[in-house]
Amino acid sequence: xxGSREQILGRIRSGLTQAAGPLREAPxxxxxxxxxxxxxxxxxxxxxxEAGLVELFVQRAEKVNATVARIASLDDIPDAxxxxxxxxxxxAAFRMADNPDLNAVPWDKRPALEITxxxxxxxxxxxxSRAVGGVAExxxxxxxxxxxxxxxxxxxxxTHVVMVKRSEIAGTYEDGWDAVRAQGALSRAVNxxxxxxRTGDIEQTIYLGAHGPRRLHILLVEDA
Amino acid sequence: xxxxxxxxxxNASRALKNENLxxxxxxxxxxxxxRRRVAVEDMPEFEELxxxxxxxxxxxxxxxxxxLERYEKKATEAGGHxxxxxxxxxxxxxxxxxxxSVDAKNVTxxxxxISEEIALNDAIEAAGLNVVETDLGEYIVQLRKEPPSHIIxxxxxxxxxxxxxxFREEHKHLPDERRLTEPSDLLNEARQVLRQKYREAEVGxxxxxxxxxxxxxxxxxxxxxxxxxxxxxxxxxxxxxxxxKVVPTLEDASSILRVLARSATGQDFSSYTTFSTGPRRPExxxxxxxxxVVILDNGRSELLGGExxxxxxxxxxxxxxxxxxxxxxxxxxxxxxxxxxxxxxVLTPTFLGVEEAGHLPNASTFCGRCESVCPxxxxxxxxxxxxRVKEFEAGLAPPSMRMGLDIWGFFARRPSLYRFASxxxxxxxxxxxxxxxxxxxxxxxSGWTDHRDMPIPTGPTFQDQWSARGGxxxxxx
Amino acid sequence: xTLKSPTVGLFVTCLVDMMRPQVGFAAVKLLEDAGCDVCVPxxxxxxxxxxxxxxxxxxxxxxxxxVLRAFxxxxxxxxxxxxxxxxxxEHYPRLFADDPVLGPKAAAIAGKTHELMSFLVDVLxxxxxxxxxxxxxxxxxxxxxxxxxKVKAQPRTLLNSVRGLTLKELPGAEVCCGFGGTFCVKYPExxxxxxxxxxxxxxxxxxxxxxxxxxxxxxxxxGKLQREGKPVQVRHVAEVLAGMGSEPGIGEAxxxxxxTGAEGQD
Numbered sequence: 001x002x003g004s005r006e007q008i009l010g011r012i013r014s015g016l017t018q019a020a021g022p023l024r025e026a027p028x029x030x031x032x033x034x035x036x037x038x039x040x041x042x043x044x045x046x047x048x049x050e051a052g053l054v055e056l057f058v059q060r061a062e063k064v065n066a067t068v069a070r071i072a073s074l075d076d077i078p079d080a081x082x083x084x085x086x087x088x089x090x091x092a093a094f095r096m097a098d099n100p101d102l103n104a105v106p107w108d109k110r111p112a113l114e115i116t117x118x119x120x121x122x123x124x125x126x127x128x129s130r131a132v133g134g135v136a137e138x139x140x141x142x143x144x145x146x147x148x149x150x151x152x153x154x155x156x157x158x159t160h161v162v163m164v165k166r167s168e169i170a171g172t173y174e175d176g177w178d179a180v181r182a183q184g185a186l187s188r189a190v191n192x193x194x195x196x197x198r199t200g201d202i203e204q205t206i207y208l209g210a211h212g213p214r215r216l217h218i219l220l221v222e223d224a
Numbered sequence: 225x226x227x228x229x230x231x232x233x234x235n236a237s238r239a240l241k242n243e244n245l246x247x248x249x250x251x252x253x254x255x256x257x258x259r260r261r262v263a264v265e266d267m268p269e270f271e272e273l274x275x276x277x278x279x280x281x282x283x284x285x286x287x288x289x290x291x292l293e294r295y296e297k298k299a300t301e302a303g304g305h306x307x308x309x310x311x312x313x314x315x316x317x318x319x320x321x322x323x324x325s326v327d328a329k330n331v332t333x334x335x336x337x338i339s340e341e342i343a344l345n346d347a348i349e350a351a352g353l354n355v356v357e358t359d360l361g362e363y364i365v366q367l368r369k370e371p372p373s374h375i376i377x378x379x380x381x382x383x384x385x386x387x388x389x390x391f392r393e394e395h396k397h398l399p400d401e402r403r404l405t406e407p408s409d410l411l412n413e414a415r416q417v418l419r420q421k422y423r424e425a426e427v428g429x430x431x432x433x434x435x436x437x438x439x440x441x442x443x444x445x446x447x448x449x450x451x452x453x454x455x456x457x458x459x460x461x462x463x464x465x466x467x468x469k470v471v472p473t474l475e476d477a478s479s480i481l482r483v484l485a486r487s488a489t490g491q492d493f494s495s496y497t498t499f500s501t502g503p504r505r506p507e508x509x510x511x512x513x514x515x516x517v518v519i520l521d522n523g524r525s526e527l528l529g530g531e532x533x534x535x536x537x538x539x540x541x542x543x544x545x546x547x548x549x550x551x552x553x554x555x556x557x558x559x560x561x562x563x564x565x566x567x568x569x570v571l572t573p574t575f576l577g578v579e580e581a582g583h584l585p586n587a588s589t590f591c592g593r594c595e596s597v598c599p600x601x602x603x604x605x606x607x608x609x610x611x612r613v614k615e616f617e618a619g620l621a622p623p624s625m626r627m628g629l630d631i632w633g634f635f636a637r638r639p640s641l642y643r644f645a646s647x648x649x650x651x652x653x654x655x656x657x658x659x660x661x662x663x664x665x666x667x668x669x670s671g672w673t674d675h676r677d678m679p680i681p682t683g684p685t686f687q688d689q690w691s692a693r694g695g696x697x698x699x700x701x
Numbered sequence: 702x703t704l705k706s707p708t709v710g711l712f713v714t715c716l717v718d719m720m721r722p723q724v725g726f727a728a729v730k731l732l733e734d735a736g737c738d739v740c741v742p743x744x745x746x747x748x749x750x751x752x753x754x755x756x757x758x759x760x761x762x763x764x765x766x767x768v769l770r771a772f773x774x775x776x777x778x779x780x781x782x783x784x785x786x787x788x789x790x791e792h793y794p795r796l797f798a799d800d801p802v803l804g805p806k807a808a809a810i811a812g813k814t815h816e817l818m819s820f821l822v823d824v825l826x827x828x829x830x831x832x833x834x835x836x837x838x839x840x841x842x843x844x845x846x847x848x849x850x851k852v853k854a855q856p857r858t859l860l861n862s863v864r865g866l867t868l869k870e871l872p873g874a875e876v877c878c879g880f881g882g883t884f885c886v887k888y889p890e891x892x893x894x895x896x897x898x899x900x901x902x903x904x905x906x907x908x909x910x911x912x913x914x915x916x917x918x919x920x921x922x923x924g925k926l927q928r929e930g931k932p933v934q935v936r937h938v939a940e941v942l943a944g945m946g947s948e949p950g951i952g953e954a955x956x957x958x959x960x961t962g963a964e965g966q967d
Contacts, residue, residue, distance in 0.1 A: 004308045004309060004310040004314060004521075005308035007310050007521075008308055008310055008467065008519075008521045008525055009289050009292065009293070011521070011525035011526060011528075012288050012289045012292070012467070012525045012528055013289050015525060015526065015527075015528035015529035015530070016286060016287075016288065016289070016528050016529055018529050019528075019529030019530070021286060023282060023283055023286035023287070024286045024287060025286075025287060027290055030287055030290045030291070030294075030472075031294075033472065033473075034294065034437060034438050034472050034473055035438075037438060037472075037473040037474060037475045037476075038473075038475065039475050040273075040276050040280070040475065040476070040478075040479035041269050041272055041273055041276055041479070043267065043268075043269050043482070044268060044269065045267075060492070064491075064492075064495070118509055119509035119510045122419065122423070137492075138492045138493040140493060145508055145510075145511065146505075146507060146508065147507040147508070147509060150508070150509035150510045151452070151456050151510055151511060152456060152457070152509075152510040154452075155449050155452050155453050155456065156453075172478070173478040173481070173482075174474075174475050174478055177474045177475065177478070186302075186439050186441065186499070186501045187501070187505075188500065188501055188502060188503070188504060188505055188508055188511050189452075189456070189498055189499070189500050189501075189511065190441075190498070190499040190501075191452070191496060191497075191498050191499075192493070192496070192497040192498070192499075193495065193496060194491075194492070194493045194494065194495055194496075194497075195495050196495065197447065197448055197449040197495055197496070198447050198448070198495055199360050199361075199411065199447060199448050200255075200377065200447070200489065201359075201360040201361035201364065201377060201378070201379050201380075202360070202379075202384055202387060202407040202410055202411065203248075203251065203383065203384050203407065204251050204252055204255045204256075204377075204380070205407060207407055207408055207411050209411070209415070210360055210411060210414075210415065210447065210448035210449060210450065211358065211415055211418060211419075211448045211449040211450040211453055212448065212449020212450075212452065212453070212495070212496065213449070233888070236888070236890065236891055237890055240890055240891070240894055549876055549877045549879070549895050549898075550891055550895075552898075553891050553894040553895055554891060554894075586884075586887060586888075587884070587887075587888050587891065588881070588884065589844065589877050589879065589880065589881025589882075589884045589892075589895075590754065590844070590845075590881065591844035591848070591877035591881070592844055592845075592848035592849065593844070593848070593875070593876075593877070595848075596848055609753075609754065609756065611756075612754065612755060612756030613756040613757075613758055614756070615756055616755060616756030616757050616758075617756070621755065621756065625755065629751065629752050629755055629757050629760055630760070632747075632751060632752070633752060633757075633760045633763060633764060635746070636746040636747045636749070636764040636767065637746070637763050637764055637766075637767055638746075639743060639744045639745065639746050639767065639771075642746040642747070646715075646718055646719045649719055650719050650720075653719075659954055659955070660954050661949060661952055661953045661954040661955055662924070662927060662952040662953075664928070669886075671885065671886035671887070671889040672885065672886060672889070672924070674889060674893075675889060675892075675893035675896075675925065675928065676893070676896065676921065676924030676925040676927070676928045677923075677924045677925075677927040677928050677952055678920075678924055678952075679720060679721075679920050679923055679924060679951045679952035680720075680952075681719055681720050681721070681722075682720070682721055682722065682723060682948075682949075682955065683722055683723075684722070685718050685719055685722060686713050686717055686718045686722035686725040686726070686741075687713065687718055687741070687743075689722055689726075690725070690741050695729075695740075695741055696738075696739065696740040696741070697740055697741060697742060697743045698740050698742070698774065699708035699710070699738060699740050699774055699775050699776075700708065700738050700740075
């Protein structure tokens, strides 16, 4: 099988060097480009100030059937969560990612909420996660896997609630990647989530809740 | 699947008479085309993004060896196993060996056209394992024991009532009296059934929209979330991806992602775009214990540096077939293999040869709509014409056509002889069509007159009339 | 900047020459009215598309050479056809890319070749014609003209100046009619399906006239409309713009007081 590797790379190299063009570059230049990771075109829709980007984020997220609740501070999250669950006729229970910010929420303000923590076992109806950030250009949330952010929580529960801070809303995907890179080595899974799960596979009509969550609710916390 | 591209004409003939299919196709073309149009309008930079995507891919392809090796290095550093498969058979063997190594009985799959290309499911089943497709469209065609008919909407040819039939046939454990008339009923049932399968699978196999050289990551783009459940819940995650899927950096992937969903379904971005790097880490609460990537060549490396290299820019969005009037008329199955539509007309002869797939690049009017919507600006008609040249040079054109062209060419190189032939042709047709101005049947022209009337020349040829008037043959000065 | 009284060589096209010569005369009139010195070089035959699209590059090149020679002395080459003009403009340079002698000639002819509508509006700056037409017209955008040569607004600009003419846009105007040269006889069932979709759209506009800039497309659509008994007159757009819109349409019986063949020599 290492034979195949050499065979494939060998064929690639001979094909490319034969038709050598200006696009073929020295490895040093390619390595530099990879490490510099230059950006491409920045869509004009993100030419906005911070407030404008947050509005764009909310508008785009709602366009893809996510719901957004603007929360003044962490202190208001228990009420917001209880209200949301009641509104959606869901039981007052959820599985939460074992995340310091979520742990710092004063959940005992709403003792009726049944909270479990960790990865989802598939039986939870509602999951609550902490996003790394958001991308205004398409109302996208960025979540990164880890001890404090199990991936299964993003996909198994039918209702997914995600907390993100206003200050974490970036303009473009590239801005989002900057934030992810700042956290250190790339997590095993980085999810860019844009609205709930959907399919168009039955007669071309869009239906929500194919395999992933049917509902995506975003708690946008105004605290910087 | 056993290719039947050589039967394209018969396939197309049947497809044209298939009312269910025609009804599905009529719906499909309106939906995809309009949604893309709206998405493109909403993104003023779209044309520049297409240029940028093309240039990025061209840069990557020109340096593919570097980027593949870098990808392999980073993926391995992250704890992944990278395997290289020169052929489809090798890829199947690698994957089956991995399955055997963990005593797998059940396999789940995210949607992967490469897996269709190498006929993976058949091999897995032949080895005694169960394999279930988790993408709803793929699941539907799997139940119906047919191949996908479109590269992103595999069941686009299937009516709702036919989905219900397939579900009732397969999900025998569910009560007969249950309602399945609403699409949401079908969706809920699929969700329920497939949840169980994710849990049971030891191995989850997905494709990859991109492989990222910078980080050693694989990327999947889905709307359903099935790919994520497939790759997160199983003990072993296998990615199967072809060599041209590699892009240099996360930023480059972002640039191309901006044109992918917009071109495919008219969404700004798919619901789930996931970047996976290696197996579960010590601190992770979930994720696969093993992460394997099978890099497949299967003839692609031979295209580099040649006249078909541009086809390697394809990001499998489906825009070309969504806009193709021939695809709209005959649907994906007519093309007889894995890749339908305009890109299929280029890829199928590439992978299977012109003897098998010769019809496909010929069954085009070169209207150019495919190229006009391709986010990667692949010159599809040009490449189809390349295949026509190959077929002509290989002597595959029917003798009657070669003779016809030789005769026409003989006259076309000799202006006065050509004018004579036109004069005679005009006269003959006028005698046949006479007073009506048109003919509804003509010898040797049944291809035309079976379906339409043939207009008759309105008088002597233009050249004769021009000469008769003493018209100028040269510029005045 | 255009030349004073530019010399134009009319590229007649095979189909116009044999099937509907009045399109050639309409083109001449439009060009002369716009101040051109028009000639019809004798050495022309065909642009070579049938061979080109059949994969016969050598056969194409041989015919293309004839074209290159025939049009050497004119300032412009103008064709009442997007596909023929596109063949010369876009494909001749590719065909002769590696030929040191014919390559430059192909580039030269490509640079001066235009489709008729585009030439009138984009090069000569014509914005209006002197013509009238009493009818509702719908317009099909032939693929090569549209996608290779960007012919879209130009015929509409000129049609808008025709007195009495109402233009009703054709839904799916940009969808291929299914002609495709040899395609319609090699894959007749698929072509038939495509043209059948087209005639549904045409009939739905309620227009009494269908126009386009390519005779192949027009013959295809006219033939199908007539087989279906749909009463739509079909003409080349140049005919209407040149004031020849009252002649029988494509596929219609010739006018009663003029049998075919009375014009000119036989």
